């Protein structure tokens with residue numbers, strides 16, 4: 001049995017419960033992971049919030065697609081992207097299923113070895129944001145000499161995007177609340193606030209112009225400023241303003257798109273390596289016991305501290 005989070009209805013965080021669920025033996029191509037730390041992501045509350053449909057047949061619904069823990073059972077033919085998986089391995093599950101639990105069956109295809117130097121909390125919340133940020137850098141073709149505007153630079157995805165763009169040799173202008181500017185500067189961004197006058201502030205910070213923009217926020221302001229400052233619409237990408245992207249003719253990316261999924265999967269081991277070597281830092285904003293998942297989701301939907309929210313089973 002395992003403490004497991006389920007959404008029993010569609011709605012706000014009040015629909016979440018922690019139940020004692022059976023953990024079956026792993027089948028072919030599956031492993032069981034005893035989770036130590038689980039990443040909390042906005043998509044988790046969007047799912048039971050009904051953003052992707054409200055089919056009652058999917059209830060009760062397990063949540064979570066990433067986490068880090070120790071393998072406690074291995075099914076037949078369970079080989080991961082990095083090779084054989086054994087009981088006792090310290091691993092990261094990314095594109096996992098129902099990771100909000102103390103113990104859960106996961107597809108071996110989602111299992112990546114955790115470097116010894118990466119702590120549980122950073123590892124458990126690393127890959128969804130890092131792989132998304134990486135995908136955006138690829139779509140934008142960010143390279144040495146680019147000047148990139150990142151909207152929402154202090155968010156989970158934004159912080160990883162700042163670091164990945166800097167590793168590629170780009171200059172980064174990142175938007176965030178003033179309280180986050182020191183941290184943004186510490187990871188190599190030029191920080192500015194969002195809100196009225198954003199385009200003028202960015203112009204003043206980058207008099208030679210902006211080559212590319214990454215919108216992690218989805219506001220009209222982020223889209224409008226990107227369109228105003230970046231001449232080539234192929235070098236604007238959003239992960240949140242899907243309707244605007246469609247109507248204005250610039251790319252939007254999502255993990256369910258096969259091309260994005262392939263890019264993200266291909267980058268997993270490299271991103272984990274960089275984090276293990278301390279070249280990518282996944283800041284942890286706050287940890288919550290699994291039983292306080294509803295509080296975590298409530299706080300994540302409000303203005304919150306810099307970095308990731310992590311559940312500890």
Ligand SMILES: NC(=O)c1ccc[n+]([C@@H]2O[C@H](COP(=O)([O-])OP(=O)(O)OC[C@H]3O[C@@H](n4cnc5c(N)ncnc54)[C@H](OP(=O)(O)O)[C@@H]3O)[C@@H](O)[C@H]2O)c1
Pocket residue numbers: 041042043046128129132151152153154155156157158175176177178180194195216217218219222238239240253254255300303304307
């Ligand atoms: N399509 C995909 O593949 C994909 C993948 C991952 C995430 N997402 C989506 O991307 C969004 C961000 O995810 P996340 O994990 O980075 O969330 P997060 O950690 O909650 O970060 C969001 C950040 O947005 C900033 N923000 C709030 N209002 C803003 C505004 N008006 N203008 C500019 N920045 C603002 C906040 O920073 P301050 O504290 O500085 O205000 C906050 O830290 C979510 O909607 C999520 O569902 C999409």
